Amino acid sequence: MFLVGLTGGIASGKSTVSSQLRELGCPVIDADVVARKVVEPRTRAYQLIVQNFGQEVLLENGEIDRQKLGHIIFSNPEKRRVLNSITHPEIHRAMFHHILYYFIRGYRYVVLDVPLLFETRRLTQLMKHTVVVYCDPGTQLARLMQRDSLSQGEAEQRVAAQMPLSEKRGLARHVIENSGSREDTHRQVLRLHAALDRSMEYLPVRVIAVATVAGLAGLFLYTLKLLAS
Numbered sequence: 001m002f003l004v005g006l007t008g009g010i011a012s013g014k015s016t017v018s019s020q021l022r023e024l025g026c027p028v029i030d031a032d033v034v035a036r037k038v039v040e041p042r043t044r045a046y047q048l049i050v051q052n053f054g055q056e057v058l059l060e061n062g063e064i065d066r067q068k069l070g071h072i073i074f075s076n077p078e079k080r081r082v083l084n085s086i087t088h089p090e091i092h093r094a095m096f097h098h099i100l101y102y103f104i105r106g107y108r109y110v111v112l113d114v115p116l117l118f119e120t121r122r123l124t125q126l127m128k129h130t131v132v133v134y135c136d137p138g139t140q141l142a143r144l145m146q147r148d149s150l151s152q153g154e155a156e157q158r159v160a161a162q163m164p165l166s167e168k169r170g171l172a173r174h175v176i177e178n179s180g181s182r183e184d185t186h187r188q189v190l191r192l193h194a195a196l197d198r199s200m201e202y203l204p205v206r207v208i209a210v211a212t213v214a215g216l217a218g219l220f221l222y223t224l225k226l227l228a229s
């Protein structure tokens, strides 16, 4: 089995691409969904968030007020670092369990939709394929402002909280250009899907080498035995 890291910038179109991949039958693990699960009330991360950010980041029903916490961490790098240090280990652990589930079910590869993939070197090293969903800065800002009802300043702050998208594009093995229409993106997703299906990288090179040598040795011994009899 091999892992495919799908990443990009905030609102660059990762969810759009990952849902198209899901429709094609690919298993996808969405880090944003996992991140919501690991901070549910009574979890370890939840308790640490309340300890570090106070009761004021809770809604009346006791859940985390994501909007409020978002406003705090996107305008303060130190607070963002604290939240990341609480949530990221839990997110990675939960994602590992999801990967194991797909491995046991016999999937050849799994797509991990992780916004901060390249910001986490350890995670990047586990990926056989990396895919960046790119869109131009103007389109990214406009889509972010519209989707999350943010002012231009707030949207710019959120974009600035991540590695520049142009830099991520330079690090990726595959790039999906999502500044145009969804149909245009879908055509690229079909090509990516075909490339992943063709990829033989799930076969560990060492296993193939050992199997080949063992096969050749067996054939050699068998031939010797035939000649001797």
Ligand SMILES: CC(C)(COP(=O)(O)OP(=O)(O)OC[C@H]1O[C@@H](n2cnc3c(N)ncnc32)[C@H](O)[C@@H]1O)[C@@H](O)C(=O)NCCC(=O)NCCS
Binding pocket: 009, 010, 011, 031, 032, 035, 065, 066, 067, 069, 070, 073, 080, 083, 084, 087, 088, 091, 114, 115, 116, 161, 162
């Ligand atoms: C700040 C929180 C509460 C805001 O929640 P909200 O529901 O409004 O947004 P959501 O979780 O859907 O995230 C939207 C996007 O924001 C960006 N983003 C989220 N967290 C971060 C972060 N710590 N640093 C930079 N960008 C981030 C990502 O591009 C993500 O796709 C939430 O994002 C969070 O708990 N973040 C910390 C965990 C994390 O790093 N998640 C990203 C996946 S690894």
Ligand SMILES: Nc1ncnc2c1ncn2[C@@H]1O[C@H](COP(=O)(O)OP(=O)(O)OP(=O)(O)O)[C@@H](O)[C@H]1O
Binding pocket: 008, 009, 010, 011, 012, 013, 014, 015, 016, 017, 032, 115, 143, 144, 147, 178, 179, 180, 181, 182, 185
């Ligand atoms: N090709 C496209 N044409 C028009 N709108 C698009 C296109 N791709 C994405 N969008 C819209 O842009 C917004 C951001 O897209 P999406 O949610 O897929 O991004 P994302 O990278 O998953 O965002 P985030 O990381 O912030 O959760 C959404 O409102 C989506 O509907």
